[in-house]
Amino acid sequence: MSLMESFSAEVESIIASIQEELTTILNDDLAGLYIHGSLAMGGFNPDKSDIDLLVVTKKSNTVETKRKLAKFFLTCSNSPYPVEISFINKEQLKDWQHPCPFEFHYSEFWRERYEHDLARNTHEFLGEGSGTDPDLAAHITILHNRGICVTGEPIAETFPVVPHSDYLSSIVGDFQECLDRIQEDPVYCTLNMIRVFWYVKEGVISSKEEAGRWGLANLPKELSSTVNKIIDCYSSEKDDCQFENDELLRFRNYVANNVQIILS
Structure with a gap:
């Protein structure tokens, strides 16, 4: 059985429709x-996860192409799963740099910006040129380790190998944000912090679900009840999980101190 065949019929259908529309918009x-x-990585949760994709193009996208892409993803994303996707052209992948440049990006965070541009026929966010994204170092590293090629050349032949220092910079940047946002978004932040802790400790690249299981087995027993609640909340449809500030801060301080010790 191929990795694609392990997806639900619904997810497989969404991926197929995205591939078909991209072929129509981008053509050759x-x-x-x-x-x-x-x-x-096998940890997709229909109630919590995004569909994470990367697209490689042969050349730069025009403004008109970006408008078509934005229009499509505004319709496709959140129907029913949010889509996060970045477009990188071959030239941008030739000589690796961090943060990595990209041509076009869509996530729900960008929804209002693109709706604004399309409604007013402006190109404030859909203009020519490209930006850079430090997260691409992590995305491409995960591609090399656990990624799936839907169509195109094999991953190893398409994407450069990201230096360890750039991958670490990418995930530690997200880790630092989670230190401040753990009370605002406890499930994402705790699982992401465990994932970073596991990587710096043992070099393992994991999904949030895998990190939760590792945390339950390896973090101190006094943190077990918190990690158990996190796993239960992540793996269920619950959106109203309650956490005490003290338990979140206790968890944050333990993981942050240990990551700092390893990296120092």
């Missing part, structure tokens, strides 16, 4: 479509 310019994130 589509060089490859790749899956990373929880979907590639």
Whole structure:
């Protein structure tokens, strides 16, 4: 059984429709479509996860192409799963740099910006040129380790190997944000912090679900009840899980102190 065949029929259908629409919009310019994130690592949660994708194009996208892409993903994303996708052209992958440049990006965070541009026929966010994204170092590393090629050349032949220092910089940046946001978004932040802790401690690249199980087995027993609640909340449809500030701060301080010791 292929990795794609392990997806639910619904997810497989969504991926197929995205591939079909990208082929229509980009035509011969589509060089490859790749899956990373929880979907590639077997930890996709229909109630919590994004569909994480990377697209490689042969050349730069025009403003008109970006408008078509934005229009499509505004319709496709959150129907029913949020889509996070980045487009990188081959030239941008030739000589690796961190943060990595990209052509076009869609996530729900960008929804209002693109709706604004499309409604007013402006190009404030859909203009020519490209940006850079430090998260791409992590996405491409995950691709090399656990990614799935939907169409196009194999991952190893398409994407450069990201230096360890750039991958670490990418995930530690997210880790630092989680230190401040743990009370605001406890499930994502705790699982992400465990994932980073596991990587710096043992070099393992994991999904949030895998990190939760590792945390339960390896973190101190006094943190077990918190980690158990986190896993239960992540693996269920619950959106109203309650956590005490003290338990979140106790967890944060333990993991942060240990990551700092390892990295110092």
